[in-house]
Amino acid sequence: MSRRRIGQETLQLGSGPSRGRSSLDALAALIDWVPIARDLDVISCAAKGEPAWPPLALFKALLIAVWYDLSDIKLAEALDDRASFRRFCWFSGSEPTPERTAFVRFRKALAIHGLERTLFATITDQLAAKTITVKTGTLVDATIIESASKQDGEARWVGRRGKPAVHGFKAHVGADADTSLVEQIAVTSANVADSKAGPAAVPDDPGEVFADSAYRGRHFGDAVRAKGGTPRIAATSMWGRDEAETLARLDAWNRPIHRIRQRIEKIFGTWKRSYGLRRMRWRGMAKATLQIHLTAIAYNLKRAMAITTAA
Incomplete structure (x- = not known):
């Protein structure tokens, strides 16, 4: 195949001309x-x-x-x-x-x-080798992204408690609990339940897996254990004879889970506020999957640079 030659007559894979660093x-x-x-x-x-x-x-x-x-x-x-x-x-x-x-x-x-997953894995493996020393835990959550058009036949409507329904897709994400690097991604239409798609967002050997109550149930918990992890899922209720004592146990269980799990919200916030993922740019599942993976790659590169610079 014929390709252009760029950058002083050749495509070099090192650093570019040194004029004003950025x-x-x-x-x-x-x-x-x-x-x-x-x-x-x-x-x-x-x-x-x-x-x-x-x-x-x-x-x-x-x-x-x-x-x-x-x-x-x-x-x-x-x-x-x-x-x-x-x-x-x-x-x-x-x-x-x-x-x-x-x-x-x-x-x-x-x-x-279908190169978005290959590229994501190639880059993320390099970044993880630079930043993750010992794997201790994984954050799992999902975020809904509005479709580029209501005529996108591969997107779906989903209702949200106290908020307007959204027509779009859902990104299911697993991120390292310590570095907040995104490690695993699954993309579905917006109406797919978190607990159903959640296992696809869990990496191998995830350590403790922190997730909210949407991931309750055997399906997700068994998938986490099958990959060598321990589920830490927020509870909505507990059995007990005394109401005050039961509520205290429920709070004691949920508080550390929420404290750690909330770190993934900063990832989604960066994607949507800074990287334009408030809505999809293009129609269709394939292009939605590509956009989300490109966003995750861009985020991981910036996050890894911040970690290595601070070290």
Whole structure:
């Protein structure tokens, strides 16, 4: 397949030209991009009759779009204009950069090949090796994301107590309890129960698994134990002869679970407030799955950088 050569005549996988360092330069140096380039090597999404852009450069551009909440048009404009964006994607200062349609084609190719899970695993494994020393626990929860359109036939309506119903999808997430790095993701339509899809969000050897009362029941608990973990699920009631004593036991059980479990809410807050995941950008389950995984990858990179910088 014919591909363009960028960045001083060749696509190099190291750091870019050293002109005014930025946070993107630190992110570029955080991991080894060679395995990611290898994962992407199956993709060629050029316009007819043109050489293809290097897929790693396009993938890095999509991460920039998540971090800065940019549409395809704004991403193309910013990549053409901002030196730090060019360095991160390894474009030299004078050469052309991809147009909006290149990102559309690339995203379609990612979804067709189902590469979002592979890329997420490749990057997250590297980040976990840098930040997680001893695995002690896992946070599991889900968040609802509104669909791009009410005509999206793969999204579903779901009611919420005291809030308007939402038409959309649901991201089921397992995150490390200590580092808050996202380790496992499952995406469903919004009407799938947390307890039903929850096992798919539990990584292997999860340690203690902290979840709210939506995950009560044998289905989730048995799945956690089968993966070598111990379920720590918030309770809504307990048996007892004395009401005051029973309520005290219920509070004693739930308080540490809620204290640890609430850390996952900060992950969802970052995704929605800072990374544009308040609603889906595109229609369909495949593209919803891709958007959520790209958001998780972008979040994990920033989170890992914060951890390693503070260490």
